[in-house]
Amino acid sequence: MGIISRGFRGRRQDGPPDRVPPGQYLTDDFPVLSAGPTPHTPLEEWTFSIQGFDSAPVSWTWQEFRALPSETITKDIHCVTKWSKLDTSWEGVSIDTLLEGVEHEAEYVVAFCDGGYTTNLPLEDVTDGKAWVAYGYDGEPLEPEHGGPARLLVPHLYFWKSAKWVRGLSLREEDEPGFWEQNGYHLRGDPWLEQRYWGD
Amino acid sequence: MARAAVLGRLAWLAAEVAGAKWETPRVRTLELNVPGWADHLAGQHLDVRLTAEDGYQAQRSYSIASAPGTTLALTVERLDDGEVSPYLVDEAREGDGFEVRGPIGGYFVWEPGDPTPVLPVGGGSGVVPLMAMARSRARVGGTAPMRLLYSSRSLEDVIYRDELEALPGDGFEVVQTLTREQPAGWSGYSRRIDPELLAEVAWPVADEPKVFVCGSTRFVDAAADGLVGLGYDPRWIRTERFGATG
């Protein structure tokens, strides 16, 4: 432990323990994190697809995607870098809607994104009302720095799983570690169990 | 250019604030007493680590403002949503302690023995490591022609203003641009750095000058690209990009 600096506290706020998982601090900001340059795919070229099962991939253009039934939800989000933000408001399409009619035996998915980012999730963590593809934040179109035009939203897991600039889901029978999971981050990432790194 | 020594693994050292001086309303210089500090080269930086009473730690990098061989000093700009800079700028006082690690950096360094004309280009607090270069040159009587191009928002934001007025001479010049607001009678530039401005200020390509650009990523990219556009070899241009948070 280092030398204590008189009067230093940092930016942290504490919050209600039933809403803020262990090791997290509250923030009023919405920090922007990124592993690479912000992609800028024109909407006329954007598609979202579900792949990896026996029939041909299912795919939507931006217009088709925006015509799907959508929801507005309010959720708390938790980043593995220790900030948590409560009551964030999103608009998007439930993954359950996207998987309707897709016949498969997958138990895992890999989300793939513009710029090459990937993240893996158990299928049961993106179904039954737990996950969305979100294109609106706080009543406005999702900004590119926060993953717009659309990002995955899986608020019950650490936010690195809510992949920015998502372009589709690949259904898998095995769990295949994504960009961060390959190099130390936990395969599942439940903030209430503090599953940050391998072995947690 | 002399290569900075590979010093082996650096250790965290105890630093005590020995003095503080306001440079602008948002920028303060801290003089530090660091037992065991090995001297640095102009352009290098150090890491600062703060620890709160409950063990929480935060760490950031800051360029060294002082010339080698003089009292170690950092110049820090307060970033509004920063975590470490508000502490260093607004809270830290004489006698306070934290930890530092350094000196760091073997690429963005300049030594006054080098006779090549040099063009340091700084945006905002990017001027700090360049000031260490200017001070280093003045201290040992370096002869390399040095022309500092320094971009600030307004006169109030110019760091080291008095010293920059006093230093010129003996081959050292300062060219300033104020991008947002200029005082009456201002004779410097009044806009963001662009290729035309660089063409008027930069050393001729035939001099094969050494360039050091420091500031935000946007500033650094614009200046470096502008110089390459004038015919500068990218290998002559060394850059250091500051982050947006502190």
Added chain:
Amino acid sequence: METSDLRLDGNAIGGLLNELFGAELTAAPCVCGGCGAREEIARLDVYVHAPGVVVRCRHCEDVMIQIVRGPRRTWIDLTGTARLELG
């Protein structure tokens, strides 16, 4: 906030690399495994506002180095770097 400000350069991880490798590495050239470009680490694109550090080739943007620091272990992925030169 300018998102371009999230992209720094290898100078920003000089202290981290010294801590991990015990040497000053910002002036060390390395070769991109994707496109073969050779640049000093100080000249590479570095992203630190992330769950880990990501170092990308400034020419092809491929990931050259990825660093994750856990409480007990540090993961350093160098698969995108074909060669690193010290000395």
